Amino acid sequence: MTLVVTGGAGYVGSVCARHLLDAGNDVVVVDDLTTGHRDAVPDGARLVVGDVADVADEVLGAGDVDGVVHCAARSLVGESTEQPAKYWHGNVVTTIALLDALRRHHVPRLVFSSTAATYGEPETSPITEDAPTRPTNTYGATKLAIDHAIGNYAAASAGGLGAVSLRYFNVAGAHTGTTGVPALGERHAVETHLIPLVLQVALGQREEIAVFGDDWPTPDGTCVRDYIHVDDLAEAHLLALDLLARGEAPDGGHLVCNLGNGTGFSVLEVIEACRRVTGHPIPARVAPRRAGDPGVLVASSARARDQLGWKPSHTDLDGIVADAWAFARSR
Ligand code: UDP
Numbered sequence: 001m002t003l004v005v006t007g008g009a010g011y012v013g014s015v016c017a018r019h020l021l022d023a024g025n026d027v028v029v030v031d032d033l034t035t036g037h038r039d040a041v042p043d044g045a046r047l048v049v050g051d052v053a054d055v056a057d058e059v060l061g062a063g064d065v066d067g068v069v070h071c072a073a074r075s076l077v078g079e080s081t082e083q084p085a086k087y088w089h090g091n092v093v094t095t096i097a098l099l100d101a102l103r104r105h106h107v108p109r110l111v112f113s114s115t116a117a118t119y120g121e122p123e124t125s126p127i128t129e130d131a132p133t134r135p136t137n138t139y140g141a142t143k144l145a146i147d148h149a150i151g152n153y154a155a156a157s158a159g160g161l162g163a164v165s166l167r168y169f170n171v172a173g174a175h176t177g178t179t180g181v182p183a184l185g186e187r188h189a190v191e192t193h194l195i196p197l198v199l200q201v202a203l204g205q206r207e208e209i210a211v212f213g214d215d216w217p218t219p220d221g222t223c224v225r226d227y228i229h230v231d232d233l234a235e236a237h238l239l240a241l242d243l244l245a246r247g248e249a250p251d252g253g254h255l256v257c258n259l260g261n262g263t264g265f266s267v268l269e270v271i272e273a274c275r276r277v278t279g280h281p282i283p284a285r286v287a288p289r290r291a292g293d294p295g296v297l298v299a300s301s302a303r304a305r306d307q308l309g310w311k312p313s314h315t316d317l318d319g320i321v322a323d324a325w326a327f328a329r330s331r
Contacts, residue, residue: 076192114167116297151252
């Protein structure tokens with residue numbers, strides 16, 4: 001197939017592009033390189049530099065594109081609340097332009113990077129896809145709005161567009177190719193994610209890690225999250241495209257699937273894993289809770305398993321951290 005990966009110079013997008021190429025597809029990456037890295041675009045992919053909304057017609061009109069994996073997004077939770085326009089325009093308006101272009105050029109498949117942030121503070125755990133969606137930040141609200149838009153476009157196209165929204169939980173680890181060298185991982189200019197921040201302490205790039213709250217209603221008082229290896233996540237995109245190619249999207253043409261390991265780890269457990277993997281003492285200090293953080297976010301991935309045939313293979317936290325550590329040290 002010929003597939004377009006938007007945001008293919010970013011963390012998740014580049015790993016998805018790599019997996020798609022390895023499976024024998026032709027891949028075009030679209031990325032404006034504002035947060036992505038040119039050298040993260042996998043060898044063998046063609047890079048088109050530009051905003052998705054600006055280049056969609058050029059890219060989708062050029063030939064027979066079989067599908068789009070739409071990862072390009074603004075994705076900093078804190079920033080989203082301070083600068084809502086950047087997120088409503090950058091995520092929602094851009095994706096509507098993409099949906100219009102998909103329709104104009106009769107592109108039949110879309111896989112969208114959605115997020116657990118669409119659920120907000122959950123009432124039950126693990127979270128299933130029919131849980132209430134009440135996002136607690138602008139980022140999650142924009143992703144939820146896009147999920148709704150995709151559902152409407154898919155339903156109205158009467159079989160013309162099949163779509164899968166994948167709601168990622170906490171993506172972590174790095175892609176290790178056949179060489180065993182972790183080539184693609186997380187490198188954000190502004191790093192806010194727990195595992196890379198903890199590893200920065202082990203690398204001597206920061207003094208300590210702040211633990212955002214130790215008074216949560218969890219076994220050790222720190223927040224619990226569901227960490228999923230980026231290679232497992234990427235595989236789900238391939239399975240979603242396969243499902244759409246078989247014409248097995250549900251009635252209405254839009255499937256929403258959570259993606260997580262189904263196991264929760266606390267902030268302290270993550271720090272301990274990082275200590276084991278790096279051999280560094282990693283000083284930690286308790287800090288106030290971070291605004292908008294839910295206490296526990298753990299996925300039910302039953303639907304991904306049943307509908308996509310997806311099963312994560314990197315469920316061990318130390319293994320996920322070890323890949324992230326190998327990548328961090330290689331930079
Ligand atoms: N966290 C923390 N200290 C940090 C960064 C994150 O204690 O410096 C916590 C955060 O409160 C959350 C968990 O680690 O409970 C994972 O946060 P991250 O930003 O990696 O992902 P999120 O769950 O917000 O998507």
